[in-house]
Amino acid sequence: METISLARGNPAHECIPVEELASCARAAVERDGSTVLSYGPVGGYQPLREWIAERHGVDPARVLVTNGSLQGMVFLAERFRAGRVLVEAPTYDRPLKILAAHGVETTPVAMDDEGLEPDALDQALRVGEKPAFLYTIPTFQNPSGRTLSLERRHRLVELARQHELLVLEDDPYGLVRYEGASLPTLFALEGGERVAYSSSFSKTIAPGLRVGYFVLPAPLERELEALALSTYITPVLLGQATVFEFLRRGNFEPNLERVRSLLGVRRDAMLEALERELPGARWSHPEGGYFIWLELPEGTDTAALLGPAGEAGVTYVPGADFGGAQNTARLAFSFVSPDEIKEGVRRLAALVREPLPV
Ligand SMILES: Cc1ncc(COP(=O)(O)O)c(C=O)c1O
Known part of the structure; x- marks a missing residue:
């Protein structure tokens, strides 16, 4: 059985659009091979960075494209090593393991059917060491499938402002919606100062391309770039250029x-x-x-x-x-x-x- x-x-x-991606990979190398197959900018393939920046209304220098978004989580864990991070209870297990491996203490914050409970977050922010950030997956959460309601999105943004809390909104599933109207991201509601945003082309194109990204406050982007540089010099530009070609052709x-x-x-x-x-x-x-x-x-x-x-x-x-x-x-x-x-x-x-x- x-x-x-x-x-x-x-x-x-x-x-997975295998045939089309094969054609995109070939076209990416033919058009821009000497860039794509060399060491290059650590922040990512520039045309893709610009596409992402435009989509989120930010300067491309705030976008860090990584080998899958989990890689960026490793950089964040390194950056905030031995600190404290608030997480949803339950939450995606891999970030929990990455954070623990870097000595980061995680404090779980309760959720219900409407997502993270703002009162529980408020409470968690009033005790203990100030957290480095809150890690949240507000839309179609992994593992619960729950989505933070609009009212709670507003509350969360207010709390972030009030407590000067950095929020990481991880949003790989937001576009994979089968019914109902989309909700604004925390990033859009807040204006992208206190809320950093991460997403990925793993669920929208193909996970094996390993293309994820972060939209960060500019100083944090530079710090993570330095960590990326000392980890891999350049991310996998071929995957990123393949994604860009796919987008450029209007396939997204x-x-x-x-x-x-x-x-x-x-x-x-x-x-x-x-x-x-x-x-x-x-x-x-x-x-x-x-x-x-x-x-x-x-x-x-x-x-x-x-x-x-x-x-x-x-x-x-x-x-x-x-x-x-x-x-x-x-x-x-x-x-x-x-x-x-x-x-x-x-x-x-x-x-x-x-x-x-x-
Ligand atoms: C919430 C969440 N964040 C990040 C990732 C990892 O994405 P990537 O393939 O870009 O590393 C996943 C993958 O399952 C996920 O569920």
Whole structure:
């Protein structure tokens, strides 16, 4: 029996425009090969930096393009080594590990269905050492799929101003929306002074290109550039130039539409399967992104259930890996087919109904 992965937060293979990217990579080398294949500006391929800067209404010098946005998180962790960072509870596990590896203490701040709780943030800002920054994923959060409401976005910006808090808004999923109206980013609401912004072409074009970016206050951008220089001299310009060629050809929006329709049906399949199979549970209802946050009945231990789940042919990530409660799990609908999603949820539900042997 094939194991169905509801764990992998990857795009389905069909999402990746392989042929078009092959053509873009070739064109990028033919047009600008001596730049793209040399050491070059550490901040990124200049035409791409300018494209990103224009999109966000900033000077290109504030844009740092990195080998995937996680690489930028490593630079931030180095920059704020041994400091303190506020994070959402739960949050994406990789930044938690990167921060811990650099001796950064993380303080979890509570969330509910509407995202980060502003009162909990206010409270967290009143105790202990001043945090270096708040790390937040306001839209289609990894792992919960939750989205911060508009009212709370305004509150969060107010709190950032009031407490002179730097906020890092990580937004790789915002454009991957299947329904509903987009909300303004914290970055746009605040004006980009206290709020830094990161995103990536991993979910909108292809993760293997490894092109992520940060829009930062100018002094911080220069500090991170210095760290990037001493790490890799130049980021992978070929990936960045390939992305730029893809954008230049006008492929971005049509590709996003295609990705939205491929993944939207997967999201629907998972919501329908949960409704049918797990009447005793709760889960988030994301309008986009890759993930659904499952809350099983009190007393269920999703980490203990993982072994039996593997034997039954389904995997997921236990919520505790993200700082969530024992009875929670992250289910990704992005990678497998709608039929596999239905079957995966059926297998999981059968296990949940069956008490674990003691
Ligand atoms: C919230 C979040 N930030 C960052 C990343 C990493 O993106 P990249 O591929 O650009 O390193 C991911 C990938 O899953 C993510 O979920």
